[in-house]
Amino acid sequence: MYFSHITKNPSTSFGTGKKILFFTILFVLLIIGVGFLVVKNNVMVPAKDILSERCNQDDTPYLDQTLPVAKRVDDLMGKMTEWEKIGQMALIEKNSIHDLNEITKYNLGALLSGGGAGPKVETPAAWLSMVNNFQNATQKTCLKIPLLYGIDATHGHANVLGATVFPHSIGLGATRDSDLVRRIAKATADEMVATGIYWSFSPNLDVPQDIRWGKTYETFGSDANNVATLGLAYLQGVQDSSSKYFNALATAKHFIGGGAMEYGTARNKNFKVEEGNITLSDKSLRQTHLLPFQKAVAGGARAVMVGTATWNGVNNTGNHYLLTDVLKKELGFSGFVVSDWYGVYQVSDTRYDSLVHSINAGVDMVMTPFEYKDFMANMQKALASGDISQGRLDDAVRRILTVKFNTGLFDRPEAVSGGLSIIGSAKHRVLAREAVRKSQVLLKNENSALPLSKLSGQIIIAGSAADNLGRQAGGWTTEWQGIDGNYGIVGTTVLEAIKNTVSKNTNVEYSLEGNFSKQEALADVGIAVVGEKPYAEGWGDNANPSLSAEDLAVIEKMKVKSKKLIVIIISGRPLDIKKYVHAWDGVVASWLPGSEASGITDTLFGDYSFVGQLPIDWPL
Ligand code: BGC
Numbered sequence: 001m002y003f004s005h006i007t008k009n010p011s012t013s014f015g016t017g018k019k020i021l022f023f024t025i026l027f028v029l030l031i032i033g034v035g036f037l038v039v040k041n042n043v044m045v046p047a048k049d050i051l052s053e054r055c056n057q058d059d060t061p062y063l064d065q066t067l068p069v070a071k072r073v074d075d076l077m078g079k080m081t082e083w084e085k086i087g088q089m090a091l092i093e094k095n096s097i098h099d100l101n102e103i104t105k106y107n108l109g110a111l112l113s114g115g116g117a118g119p120k121v122e123t124p125a126a127w128l129s130m131v132n133n134f135q136n137a138t139q140k141t142c143l144k145i146p147l148l149y150g151i152d153a154t155h156g157h158a159n160v161l162g163a164t165v166f167p168h169s170i171g172l173g174a175t176r177d178s179d180l181v182r183r184i185a186k187a188t189a190d191e192m193v194a195t196g197i198y199w200s201f202s203p204n205l206d207v208p209q210d211i212r213w214g215k216t217y218e219t220f221g222s223d224a225n226n227v228a229t230l231g232l233a234y235l236q237g238v239q240d241s242s243s244k245y246f247n248a249l250a251t252a253k254h255f256i257g258g259g260a261m262e263y264g265t266a267r268n269k270n271f272k273v274e275e276g277n278i279t280l281s282d283k284s285l286r287q288t289h290l291l292p293f294q295k296a297v298a299g300g301a302r303a304v305m306v307g308t309a310t311w312n313g314v315n316n317t318g319n320h321y322l323l324t325d326v327l328k329k330e331l332g333f334s335g336f337v338v339s340d341w342y343g344v345y346q347v348s349d350t351r352y353d354s355l356v357h358s359i360n361a362g363v364d365m366v367m368t369p370f371e372y373k374d375f376m377a378n379m380q381k382a383l384a385s386g387d388i389s390q391g392r393l394d395d396a397v398r399r400i401l402t403v404k405f406n407t408g409l410f411d412r413p414e415a416v417s418g419g420l421s422i423i424g425s426a427k428h429r430v431l432a433r434e435a436v437r438k439s440q441v442l443l444k445n446e447n448s449a450l451p452l453s454k455l456s457g458q459i460i461i462a463g464s465a466a467d468n469l470g471r472q473a474g475g476w477t478t479e480w481q482g483i484d485g486n487y488g489i490v491g492t493t494v495l496e497a498i499k500n501t502v503s504k505n506t507n508v509e510y511s512l513e514g515n516f517s518k519q520e521a522l523a524d525v526g527i528a529v530v531g532e533k534p535y536a537e538g539w540g541d542n543a544n545p546s547l548s549a550e551d552l553a554v555i556e557k558m559k560v561k562s563k564k565l566i567v568i569i570i571s572g573r574p575l576d577i578k579k580y581v582h583a584w585d586g587v588v589a590s591w592l593p594g595s596e597a598s599g600i601t602d603t604l605f606g607d608y609s610f611v612g613q614l615p616i617d618w619p620l
């Protein structure tokens with residue numbers, strides 16, 4: 001039939017031949033194209049059929065909850081291909097995943113939400129379903145290894161709308177109360193776990209030496225012993241969050257010497273201190289900066305994040321002595337080392353060399369955080385050439401999987417929405433209020449200006465932070481750099497807290513800019529609530545942390561309108577107020593209190609006394 005058709009119509013027959021030729025050429029071009037892409041990315045994704053044969057096994061002891069973790073890890077490791085092992089070492093920012101199938105295809109092992117990176121709507125339910133969707137993608141892989149999902153729940157699960165926002169660590173440092181810190185860390189982890197996330201990038205164990213550093217507020221202050229004690233309490237508090245099915249995981253960061261970088265040495269031209277160089281002898285580095293990590297490791301740390309600073313010119317991320325000799329061997333750390341944001345690419349000139357160097361130094365999990373294909377290709381190349389040994393690969397993966405099993409990820413059922421009511425619960429807000437109250441530091445109290453009377457006739461209130469939840473909460477709240485205003489955070493502002501505290505007969509007047517011009521008589525009290533605009537990390541590096549001209553102008557105006565002037569400073573670090581403080585009657589350091597400003601009024605109006613002590617020097 002076919003032939004007869006051809007003979008009947010020779011021109012068509014000739015056309016068909018051409019078509020065949022055309023399609024053959026097209027096919028060849030396509031193959032070359034695909035080949036080019038593979039070479040370009042250099043990633044060799046294993047073919048599906050090979051995988052499926054291997055995956056149809058019923059023999060999966062690693063899924064047996066009754067076996068000891070080490071046995072489960074052995075079994076799983078024995079089943080894994082090199083490709084799957086590499087995938088377990090990747091930690092990818094969730095916004096780099098444009099298609100859930102990529103998680104399956106690349107066998108990705110871990111995801112994170114960078115600052116502010118959540119679902120489109122930031123509600124707890126949307127967070128939970130986002131994380132569950134990511135997890136479900138791993139169920140389509142051969143070995144179904146669950147993802148470890150990490151987030152900076154550093155002062156509450158503060159990316160989530162409605163979460164309790166606790167004071168930043170600098171305020172907790174002022175409380176010197178490890179029991180309180182432990183309870184806060186657990187409450188935070190409980191809110192995090194409710195959204196299906198088990199891994200927090202906290203506590204921060206840096207010991208800041210220079211308040212010009214933008215990360216100062218992420219720390220417990222400059223006293224290494226206080227950092228070590230509170231850091232351990234925080235770590236254990238996170239890991240206290242557990243059930244039959246999971247154990248939340250904390251991260252001790254940033255190993256090592258975060259906070260000791262010299263001003264002006266930052267590699268990034270936008271920064272001054274962050275990503276800078278630490279000039280210290282081995283002995284001094286150990287005395288001050290190793291101490292908190294020693295305690296954390298001895299107290300159960302299972303993840304340590306290596307920072308992006310250089311120590312005497314050598315990048316921490318690529319420092320074998322620090323990561324392998326000191327942390328893993330000397331301190332006996334058996335968990336995994338995770339690199340910081342893009343950290344493995346900052347060690348030497350090419351991405352390949354930099355990665356190889358970092359992995360060989362002791363990095364186990366790589367926060368790339370964007371390019372997983374490039375990461376996987378470089379790992380394949382390094383393993384093929386012997387630049388990274390199979391032994392190092394296996395060691396890294398074994399560490400990661402051991403933690404995953406301990407975290408319970410293989411055994412837990414999918415997280416369901418039943419637990420969401422704990423987010424921003426009344427109980428957690430009471431705890432946050434307690435923390436705020438205990439963190440208040442009385443910097444000046446001339447003629448017993450404080451506490452104030454709840455029965456004062458007239459109180460005037462002004463200043464940039466008086467009615468601003470964003471400023472109270474600081475960076476790492478809703479957005480990486482924080483927000484400025486009353487949206488995205490559920491809580492009580494200082495103004496509201498004062499109104500809720502004073503008697504019915506007290507006249508409270510508020511003006512953002514301190515314009516109380518119509519008023520004739522002096523107010524009994526003027527309360528100026530001033531401070532810093534939110535910032536995070538290197539963007540908060542600041543040559544001279546001080547009050548803005550606007551805040552100083554407001555304080556001036558209030559001074560002439562009130563019988564006594566109280567200044568409340570909402571800031572992530574000490575501000576330079578030396579020139580002005582003599583004119584103020586009472587001054588309170590409130591740090592970055594978070595969502596519950598009623599803790600400020602608890603001490604301001606004398607329901608509780610001031611117990612906070614400076615966690616870092618504040619020259620007055
Ligand atoms: C910070 C870490 C943080 C990570 C993920 C980095 O820039 O240094 O502290 O955990 O980003 O957001």
Ligand code: BGC
Pocket residue numbers: 113114115116117341480
């Ligand atoms: C992310 C943060 C991260 C930072 C590092 C931001 O885009 O949201 O999580 O720490 O980049 O530069």
